[in-house]
Amino acid sequence: xxxxxxxxxxxxxxxxxxxxxxxxxxxxxxxxxxxxxxxxxxxxxxxxxxxxxxxxxxxxxxxxxxxxxxxxxxxxxxxxxxxxxxxxxxxxxxxxxxxxxxxxxxxxxxxxxxxxxxxxxxxxxxxxxxxxxxxxxxxxxxxxxxxxxxxxxxxxxxxxxxxxxxxxxxxxxxxxxxxxxxxxxxxxxxxxxxxxxxxxxxxxxxxxxxxxxxxxxxxxxxxxxxxxxxxxxxxxxxxxxxxxxxxxxxxxxxxxxxxxxxxxxxxxxxxxxxxxxxxxxxxxxxxxxxxxxxxxxxxxxxxxxxxxxxxxxxxxxxxxxxxxxxxxxxxxxxxxxxxxxxxxxxx
Amino acid sequence: xxxxxxxxxxxxxxxxxxxxxxxxxxxxxxxxxxxxxxxxxxxxxxxxxxxxxxxxxxxxxxxxxxxxxxxxxxxxxxxxxxxxxxxxxxxxxxxxxxxxxxxxxxxxxxxxxxxxxxxxxxxxxxxxxxxxxxxxxxxxxxxxxxxx
Numbered sequence: 001x002x003x004x005x006x007x008x009x010x011x012x013x014x015x016x017x018x019x020x021x022x023x024x025x026x027x028x029x030x031x032x033x034x035x036x037x038x039x040x041x042x043x044x045x046x047x048x049x050x051x052x053x054x055x056x057x058x059x060x061x062x063x064x065x066x067x068x069x070x071x072x073x074x075x076x077x078x079x080x081x082x083x084x085x086x087x088x089x090x091x092x093x094x095x096x097x098x099x100x101x102x103x104x105x106x107x108x109x110x111x112x113x114x115x116x117x118x119x120x121x122x123x124x125x126x127x128x129x130x131x132x133x134x135x136x137x138x139x140x141x142x143x144x145x146x147x148x149x150x151x152x153x154x155x156x157x158x159x160x161x162x163x164x165x166x167x168x169x170x171x172x173x174x175x176x177x178x179x180x181x182x183x184x185x186x187x188x189x190x191x192x193x194x195x196x197x198x199x200x201x202x203x204x205x206x207x208x209x210x211x212x213x214x215x216x217x218x219x220x221x222x223x224x225x226x227x228x229x230x231x232x233x234x235x236x237x238x239x240x241x242x243x244x245x246x247x248x249x250x251x252x253x254x255x256x257x258x259x260x261x262x263x264x265x266x267x268x269x270x271x272x273x274x275x276x277x278x279x280x281x282x283x284x285x286x287x288x289x290x291x292x293x294x295x296x297x298x299x300x301x302x303x304x305x306x307x308x309x310x311x312x313x314x315x316x317x318x319x320x321x322x323x324x325x326x327x328x329x330x331x332x333x334x335x336x337x338x339x340x341x342x343x344x345x346x347x
Numbered sequence: 348x349x350x351x352x353x354x355x356x357x358x359x360x361x362x363x364x365x366x367x368x369x370x371x372x373x374x375x376x377x378x379x380x381x382x383x384x385x386x387x388x389x390x391x392x393x394x395x396x397x398x399x400x401x402x403x404x405x406x407x408x409x410x411x412x413x414x415x416x417x418x419x420x421x422x423x424x425x426x427x428x429x430x431x432x433x434x435x436x437x438x439x440x441x442x443x444x445x446x447x448x449x450x451x452x453x454x455x456x457x458x459x460x461x462x463x464x465x466x467x468x469x470x471x472x473x474x475x476x477x478x479x480x481x482x483x484x485x486x487x488x489x490x491x492x493x494x495x
Contacts (some may be wrong), residue, residue, distance in 0.1 A: 013410045047419050139377050178466065178467075280392045285365055285367075286364050287364045287365045287366075287367040287369065287380070290362070290364050290369055291369060291378075291380065291464075294362075294369065294371065294378075295371060295376075295464075295466075295467045296467060297372065298360075298371060298373065299373060299376055302373075305360070305371070305373045306357070306373065309360050309362060309371060310360070311363065312364035313369070315365055317364055317365075318362055347367075
């Protein structure tokens with residue numbers, strides 16, 4: 001929400017405080033290639049742990065960074081910031097996410113996770129302040145910095161979408177649907193069948209004809225019941241101890257040769273658990289696919305939702321949409337997707 | 348007096364796809380589907396074209412009595428107002444109605460489809476007021492933690 005000049009003053013003070021904080025730290029630099037752009041991420045040892053799912057994006061090329069992004073672990077870096085209107089979310093309507101924007105600066109605080117995201121677009125600087133990295137819920141490790149990435153890519157004509165993505169360098173598909181709809185299971189089945197893996201929950205989509213899908217995180221979440229099926233990744237399981245949360249893998253560790261950093265987007269697919277003997281992939285109404293993809297992609301991202309929705313709708317209109325009625329056997333799912341993706345999707 | 352309306356934006360955003368309108372309320376987490384006659388006139392409705400003119404447009408396009416379609420249109424708009432999607436606007440200076448293309452005998456009148464979805468609302472249940480923790484920043488409330 002925009003709250004006028006007073007918010008501008010508050011946000012500039014916050015930015016100055018963050019600047020002073022990071023100036024006092026001994027930070028290590030990670031050069032990431034994100035959606036074809038260089039982002040320089042600066043983090044201390046404690047905060048660096050948060051970046052593991054983005055390790056596959058690291059590059060030796062440090063030239064021409066489009067963003068300087070600082071990740072701060074309040075606890076281990078010893079930077080406690082003042083309580084402000086931003087963290088209290090003063091003036092935000094009850095039930096809303098609450099975010100602040102003024103003079104090109106966006107700020108959003110997640111009180112449960114204790115994560116503050118601030119993007120200063122005019123200065124091309126961003127900060128992710130975490131109250132205590134060691135106390136973060138697992139999903140923050142699965143998809144870190146996602147509000148900053150959403151604001152950044154939306155300003156470049158794209159969107160961070162809630163979707164899995166598989167394919168080859170010649171082209172691939174977004175696998176869309178709400179949590180629990182089979183995105184991760186389908187993406188891993190496709191990887192096992194030889195397709196490249198670009199993500200199982202959030203991926204970046206950059207504009208173009210066709211748009212380009214870019215990996216954001218190498219994370220794959222696994223339902224606990226399916227762990228025996230993925231026993232060959234046992235050395236790489238994370239988060240096994242917390243029975244209330246999903247185990248996860250970082251696929252750049254577990255299956256490095258299957259990483260697919262980007263591909264032309266050829267189709268959108270809505271998986272449906274159909275318990276068939278043989279997986280069927282059939283045309284779907286674009287409106288059904290939009291309804292499955294857009295709400296979870298836009299609602300959790302204040303200050304970016306409206307633009308992200310417009311772009312996702314445009315992609316659903318322009319690209320072929322399908323429904324995948326899934327067989328019980330994941331091997332059949334993977335092989336069917338691999339065969340299907342080898343065909344031409346001209347619409 | 349003719350009634351005219353605007354989309355309440357923010358927090359609502361709408362997109363037309365394949366003869367259907369999807370509306371998302373970015374604050375409440377609810378989203379909506381509009382189909383049939385409502386989708387056919389959606390761009391004109393949220394641009395402020397008055398309801399009498401829109402009823403006439405639908406009568407011409409679908410060959411249905413204007414009185415019947417007018418009362419259905421009123422009920423549809425009242426529902427959109429109740430959902431916080433539309434608000435009345437000053438009818439002066441509104442765009443005049445345009446026809447929905449030439450009459451098409453194969454196009455049948457489907458009424459005003461409207462559906463509400465609330466499956467995303469749980470993700471947005473957050474409490475904007477938080478206790479300040481010992482480390483200087485607000486902690487999530489117990490209710491919020493439970494909701495995650």
